[in-house]
Amino acid sequence: MNKKCVVLLSGGLDSTTTLAIAISEGFKPYAITFDYNQRHHIEIERAKMTAEKYGVHQLIFPLPLNLIGGSALTDNIDVPDNKIEEIGKGIPITYVPARNSIFLSVASAWAEANEINDIFIGVNTLDYSGYPDCRKEFIDAMERALTLGTKFHDRGKRIVIHTPLADMTKAEIIKRGSELGVDYSLTSSCYNPDEKGRACGKCDSCKLRLKGFAEAGLKDPVEYQ
Amino acid sequence: MNKKCVVLLSGGLDSTTTLAIAISEGFKPYAITFDYNQRHHIEIERAKMTAEKYGVHQLIFPLPLNLIGGSALTDNIDVPDNKIEEIGKGIPITYVPARNSIFLSVASAWAEANEINDIFIGVNTLDYSGYPDCRKEFIDAMERALTLGTKFHDRGKRIVIHTPLADMTKAEIIKRGSELGVDYSLTSSCYNPDEKGRACGKCDSCKLRLKGFAEAGLKDPVEYQ
Numbered sequence: 219m220n221k222k223c224v225v226l227l228s229g230g231l232d233s234t235t236t237l238a239i240a241i242s243e244g245f246k247p248y249a250i251t252f253d254y255n256q257r258h259h260i261e262i263e264r265a266k267m268t269a270e271k272y273g274v275h276q277l278i279f280p281l282p283l284n285l286i287g288g289s290a291l292t293d294n295i296d297v298p299d300n301k302i303e304e305i306g307k308g309i310p311i312t313y314v315p316a317r318n319s320i321f322l323s324v325a326s327a328w329a330e331a332n333e334i335n336d337i338f339i340g341v342n343t344l345d346y347s348g349y350p351d352c353r354k355e356f357i358d359a360m361e362r363a364l365t366l367g368t369k370f371h372d373r374g375k376r377i378v379i380h381t382p383l384a385d386m387t388k389a390e391i392i393k394r395g396s397e398l399g400v401d402y403s404l405t406s407s408c409y410n411p412d413e414k415g416r417a418c419g420k421c422d423s424c425k426l427r428l429k430g431f432a433e434a435g436l437k438d439p440v441e442y443q
Numbered sequence: 444m445n446k447k448c449v450v451l452l453s454g455g456l457d458s459t460t461t462l463a464i465a466i467s468e469g470f471k472p473y474a475i476t477f478d479y480n481q482r483h484h485i486e487i488e489r490a491k492m493t494a495e496k497y498g499v500h501q502l503i504f505p506l507p508l509n510l511i512g513g514s515a516l517t518d519n520i521d522v523p524d525n526k527i528e529e530i531g532k533g534i535p536i537t538y539v540p541a542r543n544s545i546f547l548s549v550a551s552a553w554a555e556a557n558e559i560n561d562i563f564i565g566v567n568t569l570d571y572s573g574y575p576d577c578r579k580e581f582i583d584a585m586e587r588a589l590t591l592g593t594k595f596h597d598r599g600k601r602i603v604i605h606t607p608l609a610d611m612t613k614a615e616i617i618k619r620g621s622e623l624g625v626d627y628s629l630t631s632s633c634y635n636p637d638e639k640g641r642a643c644g645k646c647d648s649c650k651l652r653l654k655g656f657a658e659a660g661l662k663d664p665v666e667y668q
Contacts, residue, residue: 331511372575
């Protein structure tokens with residue numbers, strides 16, 4: 219029987235590739251998707267389609283991060299149109315305070331309740347937006363904290379946070395996913411899609427995605443405005 | 444002007460005392476209370492009364508931990524009637540998976556969004572139920588992880604998690620709170636109160652509370668069934 223794992227599945231390009239990698243490594247994934255009142259709510263619909271495609275059990279967990287504030291992704295603040303060379307320098311307004319701390323904590327709770335101690339998250343720090351909660355030192359510290367905060371430690375086990383994309387460029391991620399048969403038309407990366415779900419092509423996330431597809435020599439199958 | 448802090452206020456005896464201690468140390472507290480579909484929902488009402496009494500801004504944050512499962516506090520599992528000498532040995536069925544990891548992560552997000560880097564939590568490990576997420580080594584690891592996962596680290600600051608009750612017995616907590624004028628009639632500790640909010644007197648939490656008041660030589664002002 220395949221070992222179970224929890225995969226954080228946002229519906230974006232990175233987390234969808236991470237799900238495919240977890241499967242390719244022989245895991246049986248359980249997907250957790252956070253409905254955090256993000257303005258790009260369409261990614262949740264995409265995450266559902268991906269989970270269904272792979273026949274993966276999915277928990278959609280409501281988290282009203284709009285009550286916390288402080289981010290263009292949950293508040294009524296404009297998503298900026300930054301130059302590509304500026305992306306990743308400094309912490310942008312689209313950063314959601316402590317988002318990955320919260321997501322990983324909830325994922326560890328669900329994992330613990332189901333006797334699972336492997337968690338996959340699609341963070342990466344090469345072609346990324348400069349969020350502090352994507353860095354390796356944060357992930358390592360969280361792995362230790364979550365292990366100490368659950369039953370696993372008392373049983374001589376530990377939580378393992380897998381970050382298969384950590385050292386990959388966006389182009390490498392897209393190539394790897396394509397090899398594994400990921401259907402990128404089911405993913406959504408845009409922070410500011412229109413009402414039909416079409417990507418803006420202007421936000422940091424769109425720019426990193428388009429650059430990645432260009433460098434991979436592949437065509438992005440999602441629709442742009 | 445007093446330095447701001449975030450206090451995790453459940454409405455129980457420990458967190459209410461922690462709020463009073465934070466104020467006594469010169470902080471201006473912001474209270475965060477989690478509505479996690481706990482069966483002892485009355486504690487939220489008590490937390491509101493305490494926040495109002497102290498004139499403290501309060502965020503009530505919904506977290507549907509019943510979707511996670513695995514605990515007698517959120518599932519339809521009986522709360523046990525353990526012998527007092529057995530409490531704290533092993534991890535009981537009332538443990539909610541990774542609860543304090545989740546609570547501290549959300550608290551750090553709210554703190555970060557409001558430029559606050561001090562967080563108070565009323566964990567203690569002497570007269571406690573044996574939950575892994577109350578131990579000092581967990582709190583220390585979480586402090587480090589949350590610092591790395593927020594903007595503070597990039598600014599040369601850090602999140603400080605204050606645990607003023609860490610090394611106090613329940614009796615010492617009650618004595619300290621009484622000195623500070625805490626109104627314990629506004630607190631609720633019972634895991635299994637009746638529909639009028641009266642405590643059962645039988646769950647681990649009631650037993651630890653009653654033992655604490657007895658050892659402090661004080662009368663518990665809440666109603667029992």
